[in-house]
Amino acid sequence: MLRKFLSVQLFLFLCVAVTLVAQVKQVNVDNLPDDQIRRIVAEMKQNNLSMDDINSYAERKGVPPAEAEKLKTRIQMMGLDKTLDKRSNTALFQPDAQYKGRSFNDSDTSQVDLFRQNGNVEIIRKKRIFGADLFSNKNLTFEPNLRIPTPQNYKLAADDQLAIDVYGYNEMQYNLTVTSEGYIRIPNLGPVYVNGLTIEEAKTRITKQLSAIYSAINSRKTFVQVSLGNIRSIRVLLIGEIEKPGTYTLPSLTTIANALYVSGGPNDNGSFRAIDVIRNGRVIVTFDLYDFLTKGDLTNNIVLQDQDIVKVNPYQTRVELIGEVKRPAIFEAKESETLGNIIDYAGGYTDGSFKDNITAYRINNKEREVINIKKSEIAQFKLKSGDQFFVDSILNRFTNRVTISGAVFHPGNYGLEPGMTIKNLIDKADGIREEASLNRGIIRRLNEDFSPAIISFNLSDVLSGKSTILLKKEDSVVIFSKFDLRQSYDVTIKGQVNRPGVFPYADSMRLEDLVLLAGGLSDAASLKNVEISRRVRTDGLDNSADTVRAIVMKIDLTKDLNTIDGKSLILEPFDEIVIRKEPAYSAQANVSVDGEVLYPGQYAIISKREHISDVIRRSGGLKPEAFAEGAVLLRKTYINDADSTLLNYKLALFYSKLEDSSSISSVAKMMNRKYQLLGINLEDVLKRPGSKYDILLEEGDVLKIPKKLQTVQLFGEVYFPKKIRVDNGSSFKDYIRGAGGFTSAALKRRSYVVYPNGEVKSTRKIFFFNKYPKVKPGSEVFIPSKKEKKGLSVQESIGLISGLATVVLIFVTLMDKIK
Incomplete structure (x- = not known):
């Protein structure tokens, strides 16, 4: 009985667990707090992931691509993207790095690699063997050209195809393949043996045979042309010190250089100067790659034949030449060559080289040796494998x-x-x-x-x-x-000039000159009460509290700007001039009236006491179809620079109190709008002009009066958000039912209505009942959703369920054993 009870309990528990897992909601990045974003960045950094890896990281976590883009934006907003871009697994080569007392600059990067391993910088010298890049250059190929005329020494063999063209008095074409026995079979004539013949020899033999059926050949009225069609393939064996030794199937026009290229060339121990071609058990040619690299000579680059063996021998002597030469590298030398030959292979000295002495480092039987080689000894200096030669640069100084x-x-x-x-x-x-x-x-x-x-x-x-x-x-x-x-002299002019700023001072400079340099006076400039501040220059030290810091002069200018009280005004260095605005001056300010009035358009504000009712009256009043309840007033976010500075300061304080970057972002977007909505009640304005509802107008205001509206828009947690026709007898819930009713996630007590004029009314709670606001034509009804309850993730829920299920099963098994 107990076992049945526990089995039923386990079944119910698993059902509930599966339901909980199914109810785990998808990740919404907008709802994640900043601490969670920081934990995500820390996890990515620990796994050595960058900003480019966010999409793959999100995919592994089951986050959709749209949320992954939001995650990337949140990381950038919080300034954490730079953290992910810092990789620490590789250290790049630093110019002028020091290692064991020797400097390495940019020119050494081809010979020295720096990398970080276990926190220690190590240096590994790369083997830059002269000629090795010939076989790793993707832009260079030794693929044989199959479209060139057939070489005179090319010998025919099995699988070669001959194109025979008979023209003149007789016309006939043959495409014949050489058989494995070395024959071609000409129709109506029989086999002709061509194996081992050159093209010219084969043409002579074939022409002689064809003259038996084409008699016009002997009278030179018919001619025969023989050419090579598709060529055969040969098998060549590459052995020795080579990157990829083995047997290769190659075109029959392949040369030694072609075979070396497809096999990767000589390896680190392979010779570039002793490459043998073995045919029928004996060496027929030795190929030296340096002849090609230094002279462009391919004389010994012969065409290979089937079953040829290309053998790359180990090098015998290699030396290294570095420093002020044109091609520093490791060079292979023959027995008779000297240091002079190696310098020639390196392209000679650079323009800044020191030629009088070369330093050599040689490995003897027990230790190393340093040898100084004079300029006169270079041509005769004998080489020993492992020698290192360093050509220094001339001193960076001048004699005169x-x-x-x-x-x-x-x-x-x-x-x-x-x-x-x-x-x-x-x-x-x-x-x-x-x-x-x-x-x-x-x-x-x-x-x-x-x-x-x-x-x-x-x-x-x-x-x-x-x-x-x-x-x-x-x-x-x-x-x-x-x-x-001396200090640079200048003067400053501010206020009502066309180009205020700082200008260079000149001797005998007058105020008139400075005003002209500033583009002249603006239309609002006042010639009275112009203020000039001048530096105080006194000898000695005065620490009294009444010390004068500047001389300030208030003057009235004449219309020609020339004189002050009949005297010419001469400026001094560092004078500052302020020309103020005329007190009674005022520029035009305009407002805009759009929509259902008789004369829509822009209107100038007549006085500082201009109200909404005044501009409605000037525009001819409302049209019969105007909807006064839906009228709105749009006002600029910033009226002037002072308002902008003050509001930005207040916003900075407000942002500092917000806890999450997503909240800061939404507020910033709202405040960056050009206009803000100012709710008005136009019906009350027109009924009671000059009342508190009839507010004063400001420059840039936009008054919008719509037509009569006949719909209501529903948003949020309803089953079918849409527009619904207005019915005067319908209530708030009637419109909700028209959209399918509330969803299970609807937060009914927080519902609110936005009226056409921008006014907002929310649902009120009366005892245990919700009192919903009245819905008017043109209104927008918003039904918010309930807050997402934080719980376990899918992985955590599955782990918890599995653990509890295991405990229950163990308990059931123990009870069976007790029985």
Whole structure:
């Protein structure tokens, strides 16, 4: 009995569990808090995922693509995308890196790779063997050209196809294939043996045989042309120190270079200079790739035959040449070659190389050896496998350089001549400029112990010949400009000018000049009460609280801007001028009236006391079909710059109190709209002009008066959201029933109605009943949804169910054993 009871309980438990799993809702990124987004980013970073991997990550988690895009937007809004873009598994090569006392710059990146392994930077030297890139270059191929004329030394064999063309007095064409016995069979003639013959030899034999059935051949009225059609395939064996040794089936026109290319070329131990072709048990040719690489010579690149063996021998001598040569690499050398030959293979020296001495590093029996090779010994220096040669660069210094800079016409580097003075250098630089300071110049010089020194001189004395100073190598002469030795002078003008700003000061500059530079006065400018502030320049120190910081002058200008109280106004450096607006000046301000009025359009605001009723009256009043209850007023979010700054400050404080980035985003979108809706009641405005409902107009206001509306729109948690025709006797619930009724997720007590004029009324609670607002024509009814209840995820629910089911089964089994 107990077992049956537990079995029934287990069945009911599993049913409930399956129902719970089925009710787990899909992930909605908009509802995820910021902490959850941060946990997701942390998990992605731990798995070394970037922003580009978000879609695949979301797919693994069962999140649809639309939500994955929202997740990417949320991560970017929270500034976490940069965290995911930082990868730490690879360290790139850093220019001028140091390793074991040696510097590596950009030119060394081809020879040195840096990578990070277990937090330690290691250096691995790549083997850049001269000629190896020939077989890894995708833009280079040695595929044989099958469309060229047949080589004269090409010998026919089985599976070759011959095209025989008989033309002239007789016309006939044959396409015949050489049989395995070496014959071609010509119709009405019989077999002709062509195996081992060249094309010319085969043509002679075939023409002789065809003359038996075409007698016009002997009288030279019929001619015979023989050419090679489809060629046969041959099998070639590639062995030795090669990347991919084996037997290859290749076209019969394949050369040694073709075979090497398809097999990947010599490996790290393979020779580029001793490649043997073995035919019938003996070496018939030895191919040297360096002949092709350095001279373009393919003389020994013979056409292979069936069953040929291409053998790549191991290299005997290899040396490395690095530094200031055109092609630094590892080179293979023959026994008779010297260091001079290796430099030739490297393309010679670079322009900045030091040729007088080459440093060699050689491996002896027990230790390494450093050898200095003079320029005269390079051509005869014998090589040993493993040698490393380093060609240094010339020193980055000059034997006779002096420099002049500053207020001269041609600053720069000049050659130092014997007995050269500062005046000689200035003359070479074409003299000093007009703004040069004649009181003092300097020479930057290195002492004998290479410590820096400054030597000053009087430029006037030098130019007049009173002072003579000899220059030394690497001296740097500086001639100062007067403009560089003083602060830049300027004046500022603000207020009612066309181009306010900061302008360079000039001697004897007047206020009139500055106004002209600023584009003249604006239409609103007032010539009275112009304010000029001027810096205070006094000697000594004054710490009193009444210290004057600026001199402020308030003046009235004449119409020609020339004089102040009959005197000309001369400006001083750093003066600031403010020209204010005329107190009674006012620019036009307009409002717009759209919709069902007699004269819609723009209207100027006559006075600061202009109301809505005033502009309705000026527009001719409402039309008979106008719907006053639906009238709305749109007002600009920002009226002026001051409002913009104040509102932005208030919004910043408001944003700081919001807990989630999604809330901040929705508020920001709302505030970035150009216009905001201002609810009005036009019926009350027209009934009681000048009342509190009849608000004052502002510049940019838009008044919209629609036609009579006959529908109601329903949104949210109803089964069929749609527009419904207005019925004067219908209530709130009647319209809900017209849309199919509330859904199970509807939050009825939070329902609300938005009226056409922007007014909003919500549902009220009276005891235990909901009192819904009245629905008017043109209204929009919104039914919000209930809050999503947070619970276990699908994986967590399945895990919990499985664990509980296991416990119940164990308990049932124990009860059976007890019985």
